Amino acid sequence: DAGVIQSPRHEVTEMGQEVTLRCKPISGHNSLFWYRQTMMRGLELLIYFNNNVPIDDSGMPEDRFSAKMPNASFSTLKIQPSEPRDSAVYFCASSLKGGQPQHFGDGTRLSIL
Amino acid sequence: AQSVTQPDIHITVSEGASLELRCNYSYGATPYLFWYVQSPGQGLQLLLKYFSGDTLVQGIKGFEAEFKRSQSSFNLRKPSVHWSDAAEYFCAVVATDSGYALNFGKGTSLLVTP
Numbered sequence: 001d002a003g004v005i006q007s008p009r010h011e012v013t014e015m016g017q018e019v020t021l022r023c024k025p026i027s028g029h030n031s032l033f034w035y036r037q038t039m040m041r042g043l044e045l046l047i048y049f050n051n052n053v054p055i056d057d058s059g060m061p062e063d064r065f066s067a068k069m070p071n072a073s074f075s076t077l078k079i080q081p082s083e084p085r086d087s088a089v090y091f092c093a094s095s096l097k098g099g100q101p102q103h104f105g106d107g108t109r110l111s112i113l
Numbered sequence: 114a115q116s117v118t119q120p121d122i123h124i125t126v127s128e129g130a131s132l133e134l135r136c137n138y139s140y141g142a143t144p145y146l147f148w149y150v151q152s153p154g155q156g157l158q159l160l161l162k163y164f165s166g167d168t169l170v171q172g173i174k175g176f177e178a179e180f181k182r183s184q185s186s187f188n189l190r191k192p193s194v195h196w197s198d199a200a201e202y203f204c205a206v207v208a209t210d211s212g213y214a215l216n217f218g219k220g221t222s223l224l225v226t227p
Contacts, residue, residue, distance in 0.1 A: 045214040
């Protein structure tokens, strides 16, 4: 079975540029999560969708961050404009429903120069 | 709000020795608890979970964990560590007040020596 698929695996760009991270959840999973991992702050939830609807976006750092889930099989996390402090590994995870174990993608390692 | 504490940032064990990684949680009701493992450059892989019932849960790769309500703990154990177990281990609790997102501990880095 295909797991959670994230793209790109690595992204290096200059500050001020727009960055778009993509995620394809496991088919049939109704919940989708975006996390950010840094050395300083560990793993932090950014936003959570249930049935394509954003449920909790309180973890989104600021207005430069936005996330969408136009359908059950695709989600994007966009940063515009990007800043060096956004450098991190961004993970997407999905679960069958809320509370069930989450399955993680391999992450996108983002470097903003 | 739910929180998770992993007191040990780094742990070193010899191959073949037993392992226990500590995890304490803060939550008013019965939590949903998880252990994940992360190898370098990889995503997180679920080792085991506890929702209810038997407080000793078995997971993959020979790991087990025991839920102790009186101690608010969910420690991960393995009787004999293999070199391939070297990785970062995360304990997590479901945050039911924020739509079932995971609250992670800071992680414990496991080093296995020959």
